[in-house]
Amino acid sequence: MSRSEARAPPAMQNVTRLPAANSVPASRQPPPPTAEDEEDANSYDSDDATTLSMLEFSLLYEEEKNELHCNIIKAKGLKPMDSNGLADPYVKLHLLPGASKSNKLRTKTIRTTLNPVWNETLVYHGITNEDMQKKTLRLSVSDEDKFGHNEFIGETRVVLKKLKLNQKKTYNVCLERVIPVRCTAGAGLKDDEEGEERGRILISLTYNSQQSHLIVGVVRCAHLAAMDSNGYSDPFVKIHLKPDMGKKAKYKTQIKKKTLNPEFNEEFSYEVKLAELAKKTLDISVWDYDMGKSNDFIGGCQLGITAKGECLKHWYECLKNKDKKIERWHVLIWFHLPNEVISLPSSNR
Template identity: 70%
Template sequence: MADTIFGSGTGPWVCPNDRQLALRAKLQTGWSVHTFQTEKQRKMQALSPQELEVILEVIRKAEKLDVVEQQRIGRLVERLENMRKNAMGNGLSQCLLCSELLGLLGSTSVFCQDCKKKVCTKCGIETFGAQKRPLWLCKICSEQREVWKRSGAWFYKGLPKYITPLKSSSRAGEVPSQPWQSEAAVLEAGTALGTLDFSLLYDQENNALHCTINKAKGLKPMDHNGLADPYVKLHLLPGASKANKLRTKTLRNTLNPTWNETLTYYGITDEDMIRKTLRISVCDEDKFRHNEFIGETRIPLKKLKPNQTKNFSICLEKQLPVSGRASSPRLGAFPPQIDKTEDKSLEERGRILISLKYSSQKQGLLVGIIRCAHLAAMDANGYSDPYVKTYLKPDEDKKSKHKTAVKKKTLNPEFNEEFCYEIKHGDLAKKTLEVTVWDYDIGKSNDFIGGVVLGINAKGERLKHWFDCLKNKDKKIERWHTLTNELPGAVLSD
């Protein structure tokens, strides 16, 4: 007689045959091995605490892996949502993304295959369809396809569960009950952005601020491959000019970049060290989209001591919230105390480093135009094409004009040119040196950027520089001077 199996899959039991039943009756052990067990047998089947801990550890690891995956998908979704929020056009007469005018009087437009909106060629991506036919997608739809591919949504026919950065709620609106989900969100807001190692040195004698960017660690992944293309950007605050911005080279496909690169601000005064702040931003370079912000830190320059290198290792912070749209995308991100002085910085025309030396051998005044710093931008591209002119006045014969070469598209030009004015040392006290900086334009008048006048009628550092030159023959004396927006008399653009 064959055994018969009864019960569900969770608790099956076997009905023994007659021979087994007879034997069990004699032994008085019951008719089923599953229903009659001694207390000792039941205790022997219980798991030990070590075994339970191993099982719980496996479960915890699996849950943490799920959270990491949900956070990865959440970052993809957040990036896509940010692109949608930043879309500025109507997709008809304007580019959907950048709002650039389209049509005969504007840029060339292309038609997005997915959203059926118009974009300019800069905001569109050309790809191929299923039948290898070329088609255009806007960057938003291209990003949406990428999200579906990398999140597995194409397989699940919808986005799987995800956790957006700084939020513990999931796509379905559920509040996670696990405490480690909120801890992960806190981690995302802090050290998950990475750390930056750098050093600062204020060279008081040469009026230079040297910023050495060493390396970064554990940067936030920004690209689809889980890596980033980071670079570091420096910005002196307050100041809205591109002349205040410096940047390192870009390192590809890394979250732990090592730059070992020194960036230098020239023409920095003691006053700047008291009132200015250095903003250091780490960004991800994107060839096809706008560069993305990773994290930043800000160092008040008054913390530095002259001629002493100070090393920093700082956790990057999130960008301060931007209030409203401004002409500059970062204008609203500055603290209130910086905004109050912004107007004063916008009036600055820049600075120039001039050397003076009376040469006994050449019987003349040697005027060196070394470099300029933080010049005002005069062109539409945010830069200038600067050059410098010098006059030694009074100049009855109008032969004292000298001019440097033009430096293209820069606000921090380096000239290193020297001019000689043949003049007796005793006559210098009656002369005035006019130095003007201009922006070179083709087809129209050159724009005046700023100027400075050195002579016995000058004041402050300008007078001191001229007096030191007269007093110290055959000694080169270099000084930085602030350019003013007042055009010296009788100086015209050429």
């Protein structure tokens, strides 16, 4: 994957972020249902079976860019949801399995119609071939209610492994009235999200054999979990080469304001011999900057010999292919960190 392709800007100006959700361990008391829970689990009338609602959309997976393009075209014959006999529909996308906010995208709302036309493309970045084999795309249509809970109209699901690589496929399907499995939302995104996906990060690794330097590139992030009340975050990335190498072991990127898809394009260098590098671990963590108080941890990953999956493969390829830049996407997950207050230099604020 070329660097220019990996940095392709997200085509999601009209995306509205929805509350994060995840499954809560049985030993914990679930919090009250959220507005989204009420929307998804909303009861429905007995005449639903006679309502024929159609949704037209197309899917394209670009393997080289690791992008899944979802073009929401139009719907037809939606069930009336408002007193005027019409609806205010929008489409929400959700990759399953995975209930975190980083997996959810949505279109704009089309007002007062039962036959909305969106022609809107939403893009999932950092989607690997492995994801395509394991995940299902859920498309649900709902009615937006300014004065109450949004109401569920119908949904359809596409098993992504059936989609041919690099070939667009158009669907025109009936929406089903399915009561989705209810998920509960963690209020602070900190207590109940062990192992939950919180977004993805594109990292480049290069080992310069002439200078004995490891060059780490923080390229971009995609679909980060929102940590602020405005539905966004102010993300920055922190990297740490361990075992500790003193002050030179830690670096931070600049802060990107009010975004869930930041582009950093920053590189950091570690002076370390190749034999020593094989014994080290690179901690990568993404944070939401909060002025005057502790920054919020969004998610992280670890690269190194003790890592697994793509993280191990990326590290091994770097060690094996000296002087060659290797770029890979990595999943950011929630894991517990020691209590830490991070103060950034004034130049980053």
